[in-house]
Amino acid sequence: MAFFRLLWTFTWKQALCCIFPGIIFISLALTKLLDIPFIARYDLLLLICIIAQLLLIKFGLETWDELKVILIFHVIGLVLEIYKVHMGSWSYPEPGFAKIFGVPLYSGFMYSSVASYICQAWKRFDLQMTNWPNMWLITALCVAIYGNFFTHHYIMDFRWILIILVLVLFRKTYVHFKVSSTQLKMPLSLSFLCIAFFIYLAENIASFYGAWSYPDQLIAWRPVHVSKITSWYLLVIISIIIVAQLKFIKQNLALNESNRIETDKSEAPLK
Template structure:
């Protein structure tokens, strides 16, 4: 039952992404009065406005989504120019070969993280924002620099693991709170994004060079790319949506274990919390 509850909250958190994929599928099969990429841009803007007006996204979360759009669009402009992938269709809203709707694919990731943070009442133990932020910045920079400098992806992975060592992300399912290593959550989310990428390329959202003419499964190396990109996304959301407040060393809560009803969680004996009470973070007992 807890697994069902968790899956349901995860599904609700993916509302923006599901709607985005639905638009991709419809744009692929339905006749449109304008170019497909242009229609997708209009649809993505409308989706963001509707979700905000309906209360599914808060004003701050919409700002985070907009920031994800900018960060993602910058990466797209560079990668397309470098020949990593392409957008073959014509459109009025293409800039340097990149349709402006593409930034909303990254915005969908940002929306998921904002929603999951709120719905699962996420908290962090042993989180080091400066070290993790520096590692995430290094990860993002390597996406650009490896085209003319040595690829330091392995170094980026090691740096990220070192920065998040013993860092746990806690989440609430029903009345119980659980925890898992933060790095593991990056890998799990990255895996689902890789699966989503396969669906997106199958629907013609973009294509890799080896997919020109005939669709193929996205190379497994993209799994690590997505897991690393998730770390960048997480740092942005943690800083802008609900800054994490550390309560005690991470060793006080074991990974992937039930830590009891959320209202009964307390710092380990002898650990003084930084807050004036015993809460993990904003509003969570």
């Protein structure tokens, strides 16, 4: 019985972490099934995403600092989308006013929703990392992963080499998380894979509802090729590393400020 209570709490918290991604998927489904007059579907989705973010801030489900992180991922994702659409990897065939080089602006929110999930999970599960690798090594890894999404169109695709590097670099790294009062842990590399798998399932749902279309889905929808899991695996790594590094920087700044205040108090002259 205790196991099922733990599983229920874990599932419920995961659902709360997915509020923003859930809003996006519900909006994709409704705007696909319903004919909304006076506004293009892509533009309506952009408006929904912006309103959703503002409401999450208003009701305290996200902070302004978290919004900054989310916007970083919006830019990262939008740049990647523009490039991939230009290269013909996928397309956004529907009309829309808020488009840049054929890419609707709402598409960046699909990437930032991953960052939103990570930020929410960090708070709700009280995430802690142990044996975190050297900052410069993982920064170089992030750059290499992101660059490979661009360069593999011209040179060799290094994704499997990068995945091996990830496994080596994070071989001792664990993520600790709390469910109710129970402290659990798992290898961070395994958590990358779990998140990537569920994003792959979400990608199938999103493409089914016309969020975007791969070349083999233009005539009739078909499941996204399973190899896309490796792409999401690498993108998830970028997301978690950036969020983690920003969290660590913020924690260090807070610690340094606390130490400074304590030092000032200890050095203050007695009256």
